[in-house]
Amino acid sequence: MPQPQCSQDVERQPTVLSSWIKVLLLALRDHGCNADLLLQESGLDHEQLADPDARLPLAATTRLWDLSVQALEDETLGLWVPCYSNQNTFHALGYAFMASSTLLEALQRVARFNAMVSDAARVELDVGENSVVLSWDLWTPDLGPSQEAMEAILSLILRSSRKIRGKDFAPLKVSLLRKRCADETPFREFFQAPIEFGADRYRMEFDRAELEQPLEWGNESLARSSDRVIEDYLKQLEMGSVATRLRNLLVRDLPGGALGHEHYARELGMSGRSLQRKLSAEGSSFNQILNETRCELACSYLGQTPRQSLTEIAFLLGFSDTSSFSRAFHRWTGVAPGAYAP
Known part of the structure; x- marks a missing residue:
């Protein structure tokens, strides 16, 4: 029989690394915009940008x-904003990219570590016999x-590639979701490649042989060292989620009965309203x-051999009696505790 699912995947709201937004603000100020006003209107503030590792809500x-x-009345904004970024913008990922032995390795790092920049998209690198496609x-x-x-993002990757391969480096083809342009010329001049507008996803296709050429300034030791820094950051990002920290506290307390959200808010160093938010x-x-x-x-306890009694499991989960636990378990999984087979 199909096994019940004891938990559903939490649909997190995607986030963006704060230092990427700082690049946009720098570009706006340099072009005479009131960046502070735009920041306020978007629902963000400078306090959120103070920490270079902070994550900002994608919607904002x-x-x-x-x-x-x-404000700028410029649909080519995305093409030139990356001019204001530097190797520190994406922390260790920038160093890992520039220290890669080949551009193929650099793009593999982009796909592997994309969540450091933002978890708003799934990034794939499809390596074919003659071409390589990076897609979002x-x-x-x-x-x-x-x-x-x-x-x-596409502009930044291409600009970074040109820094280490040469200004004439270009993809074979580019696909953009943008359906219409008042003037397509700036896009075609920048990418130096055929562009598919109104595509179903963002793509850049490259010549595989060109990507596999050794890079003069490749440094495998530095690249791998940077990889480890990124891996540690991503681990801390997951461990640092409020949901994960709350779950750890609940596991600790459930045998004695879970307390209210205000109690756990205090343990996490915030108000009840902040915890909810x-x-x-x-x-x-x-x-x-x-x-x-x-x-x-519950699923873990019920899968143990020998299995504990339902009364014991109900107690360990903080339920006042077995019937309350049984009703809750049936609501979660669709089966009674006694019928659950891991």
Whole structure:
């Protein structure tokens, strides 16, 4: 029989690394825009940008990009904003990219570590016999990223590649979601390649042989060292989520009975309202985390040999009696505890 799922995947709201937004603000100021006003109108503030490792809500950063395009009246914004970035913008990823032994390795790092920049898209690198395609599949198109934000990512990758391969380096083909352009010339001149407008996803296709040519300034030791820094950052990013920290506290406390969200908010160093807001930003809630944690533990206990009694399991999960536990377990999984087979 199909096994019940004890927990559902939490649909987190995508985020963007704050240092990438600092690049946009720098570009806006240099072009005479009131960047502070646009930042405020987007729902962001300077306090959120103070930490270079901070994560910003994708919806708010998309709003900032949209406001920037309106303020400058420039649909090519994404092509030139990366001029204001540097090797530190994406921390260790920038160093790993530039120290790669080949451009193929550099693009492999882009696909592998994309979540460091933003978890708004699934990035794939398809290595074929003669060509290599780097593509982005957006998770939540309704939240963003904006067209200009994604075009800025493609522009940054191409500009970085040209720094280490030469100014004439170009893809074989580029695909953009943008359907119409008042003037396509700036896009074609920048990419130096045929462009498919109105595509179903963002893509850049390259000649494989060209990507596999050794890079003069490749440094495998530096690149791998940077890889480890990125891996540690991504691990901390997952460990640092409020939902994960709350789940750990609940596992500790459930045998004695779970306490209210205000109690756990204090343990996490925030107000009850802040806890609710942060969990909501991660696509979850206190009750959802509580139920998921109880269900995961219940499935674990029921799968042990010898199996503990339902009374003991109910106690370990903080239920007042067996019948309450049984009703809850059936609601979570669709089967009674006694019928559960791991």
